[in-house]
Amino acid sequence: MAAVAEFRQGLLRMLKARIPFISIKSIERARVLKVLEELAGEIGIPMYVHGLSHGTRDLKTLKTVHDDRSVAGGLDFAVQNIGQRQNLTFVFTEISDIEDDGMLARHLYDCVLQAIERGGSLCVLSNGRGIWPQLQRLGMTLTLDPPGEEEMLTVVRECVEPYRGQIPIEWSEADFRLAATILANMTLVEAENVLATLMAKGSLVKADLQELSRTKDRLFSDISGLEKVRAEADTLTVAGLDGMRHWLGQQRQLLTADLKARKLRPPRGMLLVGVPGCGKSLSAKFVAASWNLPLYRLDLASIHGQYLGQSENRLKEALASADNAAPCVLWIDEIEKGLAGATGGNDGGTSTRMVGQFLFWLQESSAKVFVVATANDVSRLPPELLRRGRFDELFFVDLPSEAERADIIDLYIQRNQLPVPSASMREQLVDMTEGFAGADLESAVREVAVQAVINGDAAVTDGLYAKSFSNVVPLSRTSPEQIEAIRLWGRERAVPASGQPIAVSTDRPVGARRGILI
Known part of the structure; x- marks a missing residue:
């Protein structure tokens, strides 16, 4: 992604070179205009900005120089002035319908041709939209992405540090960096709004970092092509592995x-x-x-x-x-x-x-x-x-080992708030579930939980546990060849997630087991 410094440097070179047509892809108009205003003062060139709400204004003084708010009217005003004065730059912030060969695209094309003769420059904020190829070939394109981590770190500091001493701020340097990581790729305005909302409660504590994550999560909850999945920490536990x-x-x-x-x-x-x-x-x-x-x-x-x-x-x-x-x-x-x-x-x-x-x-x-x-x-x-x-x-x-099966059974019994079986029955359940997958164990415990709901906890006995578990036929018994082939593949090519060797009941020689660095 293009950092703001790289964007600024690239735009500076284009303005100095008097590129007649500059397409800027960004969803942050205010951030782009701030950079343009700084560059206009640095290289000393007149710069004007056109918008649908105010017409054409001087970018430095914000004084209106032309009242016509239409894009066509703004283009005509720009060409008229470019024809009379050298090195003028006009920025159009709200321009659309130039993706294809249309009336507005051809109007803009004609204006750019005239700007070429007088050293003028027309900048267009395209907001990610395409540009008519014939028009685009007259100029160049720049992209200003939302702030990355380094730029966002500066934003976080500028938003928070002025309030140090006025409100309690518990964030350390590591917390500032974590906040910048979380807020990265949000727009500048979004990040400033989130931080201001947090500080409005009168303090900034470490727990607020979780609120930053939740806020960003809400902003991107309906992003294209992806489905948001809830994952609550207090309800998710992985036994074994x-x-x-x-x-x-x-x-x-x-x-x-x-x-x-x-x-x-x-x-x-x-x-x-x-x-x-x-x-x-x-x-x-x-x-x-x-x-x-x-x-x-x-x-x-x-x-x-x-x-x-x-x-x-x-x-x-x-x-x-x-x-x-x-x-x-x-x-x-x-x-x-x-x-x-x-x-x-x-x-x-x-x-x-x-x-x-x-x-x-x-x-x-x-x-x-x-x-x-x-x-x-x-x-x-x-x-x-x-x-x-x-x-x-x-x-x-892999299929859970004996110790892992015991942990999984205990986990589901606890999660379903069931009476615990006797120690001897627990050992028997572990023995009889050889070849069970985690889903099989969950299904067996669920049958016990169903009976507990229907008949009460008094109905949950060692006999009910034994019956429920014996009714489950795991995949390792219905399709043993398939499971054995999968385990053999994993033994040769993958790291065991359990940290223990993958067992295979085959005489075929296998290579050395892979492992992870501890």
């Missing part, structure tokens, strides 16, 4: 650390593959809840459109929206379904192009978006997605 949780603890530190000195990018995320029903999707919610970050779900299957290029454009917009919402967690559930066509499907190459676009973003984006992608059928994953450097780590989520 100790290896993955330890690794996540390290990545959390990297997400807020200053990595520029070491030329490192922020953590990109992890790919979770493994046995269905073992907590892969729950892990995405767990990351967002424990890190206190908003969670967005990207459904690649729903992005597919019926027209050529539509799917790729939708994916590009969704990923750009995720960048703007950063820092956040981006959850891509069953990623192999959305990209299945890339491994031999007949979709005209759409999936292949989407894979390329997604991998490019995964590799090049510097936004603090932590991706949690899950997959069940690893055979349908494009090979390039598994290459090192795409995701930070590839975890395999």
Whole structure:
């Protein structure tokens, strides 16, 4: 993204070079005009700004020089004055309908041609819209993105420091940086409004950082192509998966650390593959809840459109929206379904192009978006997605071990507020659930909870636990070959999320087990 300093420098060169047509892409008109006002004084050139509410005004004095508020009238006034005086610059803040070959676009084109002869310059705030190609070739384009972390850090300090001594301010330097990270990619006005609202209560405490996250979350709750998912920290717990949780603890530190000195990018995320029903999707919610970050779900299957290029454009917009919402967690559930066509499907190459676009973003984006992608059928994953450097780590989520099954059973019993079975029955439940996935264990405990609701807690006995658990037939028994193949793949290619070796009941020789750095 273009920092304001880079934008300012680029615009300064264009004005000095008297580029006849300058297209500025930005959604922050006031921020652009402030830069233009500073540059007008620096290089000593007259500059005027036209708006639909006030006509044409001198940018420095804000005095109205022409009352006609229409764009056509403003253009005629500009050309008239450019023809009489050298090196005039006119800025049009509210101009539209110049994406295609139309009346206004041709009017502007003719004005630019006359500006070329007199050293004049016409600047247009395009607000991200396109420009008629024939018109655009007469000039150049600049983009002013919303403030990044460094610029936002300055904004936070300028908003907060003047009130130090007047109200209690608990924020340390680390808190200021975290606030800048949270507010990054919001507009300047949005950030100033949020900070002013926080300080209006008479203090600024560390807990207000969570309010910053919630405020930004509300602003981006309906962004294009993404679905907001609620992830409450007090209701989400992941039993087992100790290896993955330890690794996540390290990545959390990297997400807020200053990595520029070491030329490192922020953590990109992890790919979770493994046995269905073992907590892969729950892990995405767990990351967002424990890190206190908003969670967005990207459904690649729903992005597919019926027209050529539509799917790729939708994916590009969704990923750009995720960048703007950063820092956040981006959850891509069953990623192999959305990209299945890339491994031999007949979709005209759409999936292949989407894979390329997604991998490019995964590799090049510097936004603090932590991706949690899950997959069940690893055979349908494009090979390039598994290459090192795409995701930070590839975890395999296996069937829970004996100790993990005990923890999961205890977790669901506690969550459903059920009477605890006897110690001997608990051991029996752990033994009889060999091969159960986490979802199978949840289903068994749920049956007990249903009976507790219908008949009361008195009906919850060791016998009811034994009966409910024995009624569940896990996938590892209905499709043992499928599960064994998945586990064998994970044993050779992925890091076990549990931190323990992946068990396989096959005589086929396997390679060395991968591990994570502790």
